[in-house]
Amino acid sequence: MLFRFRYLLLCFFVASAAMVFAQQSYVDEAAEMIESSLNSTEILIRVCTVLLILFTVFFIGFFITLMIARSTHRYDEQYEKNIKEKFELLLTGVIFNDDAEMQTDEWKASRKRVVKHFKKRYLHKRINKKYLREHIILLHKNFIGSAADVLRNLYIELKLDRQAIKELNSPDWGIQANAVKELAQLNITKATEKIKNRTQHENQILRLEAQVASIRLDKKDPFSFLDKNRNYLTEWHQVNLAHIIDQINRDLLPDFSRWFVSPNPTVVEFCIKMTLQYDQFASIPALSQLLYHKNQHVVGEAAKALGEFGVTEAQSDMLYVYRDAITPVKLQLLKAIGKCGNNEILPFLIQQLLQNDINIAMEAANSLKKLGEEGIAILEKQTLSNLYGVGDICKHVLDERI
Amino acid sequence: MARILIIEDEDLVRKALEFRLKKDGHQVTPCMDGRQGILTLETQTFDLIITDLMLPYNNGLEVVNRSKEIHKETPVIVLSNIGLEHVVMDAFNLGADDYMTKPFSPNELSVRVKRLIK
């Protein structure tokens, strides 16, 4: 393609040069042509004039927008900063005197004053309410213990929760999601049912917020949304759920093996991770079964969990599924074997170390090292190996500094 | 009453720490980033250091490392939003004396500070 263009260009240059040289003979014809195209030029001029006016108007319009936007932004920012500084002063005074011995009558009186002050001075303005809500959430996110409790009580006392609950009915997913987030953060359980209705919402963000809220707020069956979850649980989604699960009371955690039979493989993956995270040893037999799951990601995840749990009995199952596994899962299986295997597995690992795939050899070497003395002895012996890479891999693995 | 160095880049947390520790009667020196923190602990002596891990310029691990190089006996509390085992282990291996994860209870922190200063 490029080639042809190159020649075309060349031809074009030659042609135009020739024409300039030959202009004498063509000059009349050209003049005639220009004359005749004048009409079309007239039309073009008109079109251009219209466009010119249009663009000029647009340009000036954008410029004015820009200046106005900048002024309002600056005003808003200044206002937000000022008001939040005031809020912070008022709030820190109350929340950080959170020792029991500090909660004297004087403190209680000052707290009452703060509430009154807020109501009288600030909360009649809508925007102030918004900023106060934001600020309380921010503080609540950063502190736990009695400081957080004081914040929550203040939030309820100022009746800010009512507005959030009202916002759950908004047609806009953004406003809904924000309200859900706020209620979850502050542990306001009044609207839990309503929130749970949104755990399968088509909007991904609202769905996630509602699920997070369900975990935080619902004390009866916080994980029921997993039962009917048809949607793909993305890694991002899983990380967020795991983050919130980490914050709730361990006694409320369900037996995650309940969802090992879920038709949604991402749900199974997630539940394997949670089983491991919260040491649910009772699920180990079910986990071993998952090595034969039809989804390879699930197999990898199950192997990882079994390895971390140190389930030596699972090594024969792992060997069995190893042969047909895809490479990333093979690596996960090898890693798991390194953690849960015993000396019976050494010949297999040596065999994997000596085959062609470097990534697999590397993982096998790592596992040999993890298996302790005998594995390390094998590695040390293999550092002298003539096979491509094997010696260097063993040296690499044995180097404690890497 | 003790001299405490706080190295924390988040305004809110730093102010809260300052407020709380001053209330407890300590003398507090706040720093916003790792480099300022290291400079301060090189030039002054403190009875306790509280540091975040994710800091601008020099990260928290470097702060712990440097602090332990200069004053081995000055206790260091790491206050971080990362609670992962290997991160906590890294901090302890470098000599940190205590580790707290965010969100934290100012109350609990105050108790730990008292314990370490003794």
Add this chain to the structure above:
Amino acid sequence: MTVHHFIEYLNAAIFFYAITVSLSYVVLAVLSARALHIYLRKNKFIDHNVTLTSPYAPSVSLIAPAYNEERTIVENIRSLLSIHYNAFEVIIVNDGSKDATMQTMIDAYNLEKVDFFVNAQIKCKTIKGVYKSTNKAYKKLVIVDKENGGKADALNAGINISQYDLITCIDVDCIIEQDAILKMVKPFMEEREHVIATGGVIRIANSCDIEDGRLLTARVPDSIIPRFQVIEYLRAFLLGRMAWSKLNGLLLISGALGFFDKKIVIACGGYNHNTVGEDMELVVRMRCYMSDHKRKYKVVYIPDPLCWTEAPGDTKILGRQRNRWMRGTMETLWMHKKLFFNPKYGLLGMLSYPFWMFFEWLAPIIEFLGLLYFIFLVIMGYSNWYFFLILFATVYFFAITISILSLVFEEYSYRQYNKHRDILKLVATLMLEPLIYHPRTVWWGLKGNFDKFKGKQAWGDMTRAGFQKKVIKS
């Protein structure tokens, strides 16, 4: 063919070309506005702290090639190590520097050579040694010393050394925002199967307040050349790439900061040594690879300003850079010529590729020819100056309207330059741009074409003033 016909056709062709360019800008602007709006709305709900603290966050290898950087390397490494992420390693590849870069690093970070096994999955020059720090506080740092082979080669060496599945390739002298990795990893966490690369916005750091590899305050550059580039970058990133990413037709992820799925990079052979546009070439090749294997894929772009770079401050260096960019574009287009209007590659072949070809490669040529044509008409006695002026004014106002629109986008989204005066400065700059700056870029583009056809290969020294000059005391 008579002159009459010829001129008629040429008129029509030029007219058609101009209309297509303008319309495509309008379409891109509309798409971009929508995409930006959606992105910002969703972004409000994203708490990157969750990724930061999660044990399930994917691990990332950061790869930065260094060549003759002894003055700044220690600071640059330090700022890379303080990036906000949990599971990552920093790989600095010393690409056979002629100065004391290697020794400086060894001294500053107590490095020690280790028995590193290099898994040479892609080709690169000989690796002389891999170093790790004896200080546990620098556990995440890996230094690679290799023979000189150019940027692409150094990146390939880094890829061979890296131990994680996701890689970030960066320029070591760029200033990376601390949450850059957190933001760039998110698309991978949302669609691990499909996302093959993520790119971020590059901004211009000239005249900004910078301290030890960290940006404190963004400022509009003092001198005019970088200021023109600010406008250019804003337009390209906020207007162009946002829209292309929305269409999933993005062809270029800047070499200054790119995030890739290592599996795919290795499968298609890593960076190409034979082009000066290795960043664009890699993305195009990865796209081809995915299409060839009939796999669904996505190249994502994040409009947040993640990386600040020092732009060339004078026309000579800028000219060399643009010359190189043009050659890079041409080489990439040539290497993947099979894409040209090839329906097999879908949008990539039918839209992205032709767009780049006509509006990136050929634009300077066509503009130059237009100028020649105009001169020709003047010689021929054509003197409808009124028409010419109106046409010129229309084009001019169209150009500045598009530019100011990108400023409006910036105002609506990130507002990096936050003084009132900054806006006035930028508006003045963008009004001058089509008159002063644009003709030069056309010229450099032409020269790039010329050099390419003559067979020039070299990179051309990119002399940087270095950030050291701007160090301010706290």
